[in-house]
Amino acid sequence: MPLLELNDVNVSYGDVQVLYDVSLHVNEGEVVSIIGGNGAGKTTLLRTISGLLGVGSGAINFEGAPLHTLTPEKIVERGVVQVPEGRKLFHLMTVFDNLIVGAYNRRANAVKDETLKNVYELFPRLKERTEQLAMTLSGGEQQMVAIGRGMMACPKLLMLDEPSLGLAPILMQEIFNNVRAIADQGATVLLVEQDVKNSLALSDRAYVLEHGRVAMEGEASHLMNDPHVKTAYLGL
Numbered sequence: 001m002p003l004l005e006l007n008d009v010n011v012s013y014g015d016v017q018v019l020y021d022v023s024l025h026v027n028e029g030e031v032v033s034i035i036g037g038n039g040a041g042k043t044t045l046l047r048t049i050s051g052l053l054g055v056g057s058g059a060i061n062f063e064g065a066p067l068h069t070l071t072p073e074k075i076v077e078r079g080v081v082q083v084p085e086g087r088k089l090f091h092l093m094t095v096f097d098n099l100i101v102g103a104y105n106r107r108a109n110a111v112k113d114e115t116l117k118n119v120y121e122l123f124p125r126l127k128e129r130t131e132q133l134a135m136t137l138s139g140g141e142q143q144m145v146a147i148g149r150g151m152m153a154c155p156k157l158l159m160l161d162e163p164s165l166g167l168a169p170i171l172m173q174e175i176f177n178n179v180r181a182i183a184d185q186g187a188t189v190l191l192v193e194q195d196v197k198n199s200l201a202l203s204d205r206a207y208v209l210e211h212g213r214v215a216m217e218g219e220a221s222h223l224m225n226d227p228h229v230k231t232a233y234l235g236l
């Protein structure tokens with residue numbers, strides 16, 4: 001049984017349909033990418049899984065039980081955690097406080113010291129800056145806090161929305177390395193990215209979303225060599 005499963009999910013903003021019959025799954029321990037151009041519906045997909053948007057029709061199951069009927073808070077409690085695009089930190093709070101906020105659910109709160117130690121091991125730069133206000137961090141460091149905060153919630157599924165967005169190439173690489181390190185610890189990751197090359201390189205499988213529909217799916221290594229993916233997304 002997959003950890004996460006979407007069956008024929010349709011989502012609209014009012015009269016405007018954005019997702020059409022989206023079916024996909026993520027197995028435990030996998031890194032799965034959703035790739036696609038601007039406006040393909042990637043963010044909408046993650047927000048729907050997180051319960052921030054309602055499902056028009058179709059079903060989302062997590063560990064075999066319906067997710068789409070739950071509130072966003074309950075969905076986090078179930079272990080589905082989204083790191084939003086644009087980071088959305090508390091700018092006037094320290095790195096430490098931003099991280100601790102992530103551990104508010106009961107399951108996470110019980111192990112927060114241990115998790116924090118792990119986050120600081122993955123992101124030594126955050127440990128050095130633990131008392132620094134979030135607003136004074138560089139873009140890359142803010143992204144590290146956002147991912148760290150997501151990890152503090154003890155996710156069974158960590159969903160990352162465009163973690164490399166707006167970062168200089170060297171920092172982008174660092175963030176992708178961080179995601180790889182998190183995956184190597186056995187985390188299950190659903191990654192939304194416009195940087196198709198880097199995201200496919202660290203993923204097991206991927207889905208190509210075009211105009212709100214799953215246009216292609218498969219092993220990341222296979223998609224990387226697909227002629228359509230090469231011309232449309234890899235600029236080759």
Ligand code: ATP
Nearest residue numbers: 013016018036037038039040041042043044045194
């Ligand atoms: P990007 O990478 O540019 O963020 P995306 O693949 O994440 O793109 P979405 O943000 O999910 O795409 O948007 C998909 C479509 O839904 C777009 O056409 C967008 O204009 C539309 N859309 C997004 N949010 C809303 C909203 N709140 N109300 C109406 N339409 C919306």
